[in-house]
Amino acid sequence: MAELIADYQPGYSMEHRFYKDPEIYETEVRNILLKHWILAGHVSQVPNPGDFFLFEFDRESVIVIRTREGEIKAHLNVCRHRGSHICLEKEGNAKLLTCPYHAWSFDLDGNLVAARLMADDFDKSKNGLHAAHVALVGGLVFVCLADEPPSLDGMREDLADVFETFGFDHMKLAASKTFPIAANWKLAVENYQECYHCTPSHQEYAKIHALALAPEKFGELKKDFLETGNSAIRTRESSFYFDRAKPGEEGYQYGRNPLLRGMKSGSLGGEEVAPLLGKIDRHDGGASEFMVGPLSFFLIYNDHMVGYRFVPNSHDSCSCDVFWFVRDDAEEGRDYDLEKLTWLWDITTQADEEIIVNNQKGVDSHYYAPGRLSEMESFEQSFLNWYLTALKGE
Structure with a gap:
């Protein structure tokens, strides 16, 4: 890949491998797509507490939701138990985010509030949903999955x-x-x-x-x-x-x-x-x-x-x-x-x-x-x- 990049001639289009190679694509996901802000939607899509919609790309599914306090938050649509998608509909309203697989339930802020029949030493506070960064530009909702998103x-x-x-x-x-x-x-x-x-x-x-x-x-x-x-x-x-x-x-x-x-x-x-x-x-x-x-x-x-x-x-x-x-x-x-x-x-x-x-x-x-x-x-x-x-x- 380094050799392919070095061989690029400015003023021309790129070699076909850049548009066909699955390995290059996986590198793009890690180094580009997960590191930048992407338009997810608009606040008018979630006017009421509990309103949500899904923003999906590649293998990722993100729940964009309005909390009870009126904030816009985003959570990865991945249950912290065995990884099932939690929200199966593209949009809706929910009082809790409940996984359809084993009924683990998360509040609108992503905190785990119920997990059936778990051991006494299980700590719910450490098993909340993975959060995505959210930024509002006016009413536009942007999401970034990087640990430290660009400013x-x-x-x-x-x-x-x-x-x-x-x-x-x-x-x-x-x-x-x-x-x-x-x-x-x-x-x-x-x-x-x-x-x-x-x-x-x-x-x-x-x-x-x-x-x-x-x-x-x-x-x-x-x-x-x-x-x-x-x-x-x-x-x-x-x-x-x-x-x-x-x-x-x-x-x-x-x-x-x-x-x-x-x-x-x-x-x-x-x-x-x-x-x-x-x-x-x-x-x-x-x-x-x-x-x-x-x-x-x-x-x-x-x-x-x-x-x-x-x-x-x-x-x-x-x-x-x-x-x-x-x-x-x-x-x-x-x-x-x-x-x-x-x-x-x-x-x-x-x-x-x-x-x-x-x-x-x-x-x-x-x-x-x-x-x-x-x-x-x-x-x-x-x-x-x-x-x-x-x-x-x-």
Whole structure:
């Protein structure tokens, strides 16, 4: 593996073993996937004490739950007796977390409160559920399984004005959808990093977003956008992401880009599809990109936010989970139509699923060889640089 990493040639895609080798995948799980913050969901999914949902990836299942005190906590869905899953439903409400195998019961904080017919010297206090770290970014719930997760303090401080402007504390989850993808997770993430494919593959997206334009035309449009944009929406970029992340901190990135002229939102015809978010008082013809860690991505329009989460299931399969967020006082049917709200990123992700699977099929070929990256794939190059370093555990 060290030799394979050392042989990588910058400016090109990676050797096919990185997308096929189960041993490399297991190293990724240990050195990357278990060590970073991943979007688990939103507080609006657990409004009441005892409400829970499962967040699952690879071989892990995490219970995200609201405690009786109103806190959001996360526990590994692994009974401390013989390891059975405790919660078998994807979501629900529970007064206790009771294992269906031998009826060990845990309270909402993860403490073991009942274990039938155990010896007198058995100590319940030492057999609570394994806890996962939880961090809230507004109402977004992030989970990390590392013993010492990377800090989010730099991101919170740097982007405090962004979170306030868009009202991150005042959103709710309007819809979500899962797209299973028969491909290695990195191909899905790499696909998200570049818009070189947007014009040929996403005609609906390319009619709304300027990022699909050639670099020269995009640069001209962005320059004009930054000079005439809404000053209430931050346009200054922050890029501490992937290979630019600060030591000990989670990587993140924020930037604001123009839509095509006349477009207001990511929708059919570029029309507004929900009430304006947070402190936004008008459409400025832009949308913000916000990324946290290697698997969680957000696109913030002025009237709604779309979240993307790529989670691996095995070395040759992954899932793309898409979330749509609106202002927390917006009502479906009155303030927004769900079909119109979800249209663009539903159809775009369906196309991406096909693209990524076809990419995997080609990478599987005996005749695949790393290809030269274009100017529009610079962010993908940043991801590859970071990935190869992280794979070594550095």
